[in-house]
């Protein structure tokens with residue numbers, strides 16, 4: 001009877017941790033700051049390594065408000081979180097603006113490539129605002145095209161929305177973005193920006209999910225308790 005009761009309790013505990021919750025770690029629209037909305041999910045430090053970027057004007061596309069983080073150099077912009085609380089997945093959202101005369105990878109002067117790295121994955125995306133024929137924004141969705149965000153009026157700009165949900169348990173997270181390729185003609189000719197950045201963490205709402213091996217030991221432990229109790233009763237009898 002006692003052993004049966006212990007197993008039933010264990011089954012209930014197994015069911016509960018299946019629920020997951022999601023909380024914001026860090027989000028910003030860059031309208032007032034790089035760090036507009038931190039938490040409530042626990043973290044140690046949020047950091048931006050600018051690499052030539054700064055908060056600059058964004059006009060012409062209401063979805064970006066009035067400002068974005070724009071990089072008109074070939075430097076690397078990195079957004080980092082250190083000391084994340086326990087979690088199983090991260091959800092990452094951001095919009096990328098491909099600004100002015102991007103020449104794709106087969107145009108002139110090309111290649112123009114955006115390198116994006118996070119969570120051990122590396123992506124290379126490009127657009128053909130000016131020349132070339134390759135238009136590759138990976139899993140992104142084009143949310144604005146043919147608009148002008150307020151820089152070189154000769155060339156239209158392209159804004160692409162991205163969302164990634166991926167397993168992640170490490171303490172730290174880093175998103176690194178840079179203009180790459182031999183076709184970079186300077187920031188007045190081609191540049192990029194990031195906006196509507198949002199990082200959230202998914203974690204088990206019922207607390208830590210034990211590994212299957214731990215459950216086997218726990219259930220065996222309940223069995224052992226039941227067995228010991230029986231022996232005591234026999235000894236007393």
Ligand SMILES: [Ca+2]
Pocket residue numbers: 029030031058064065066067068195196
């Ligand atoms: Ca904005």
Ligand SMILES: [Ca+2]
Pocket residue numbers: 101102103108109110111112183184185190
């Ligand atoms: Ca170029």
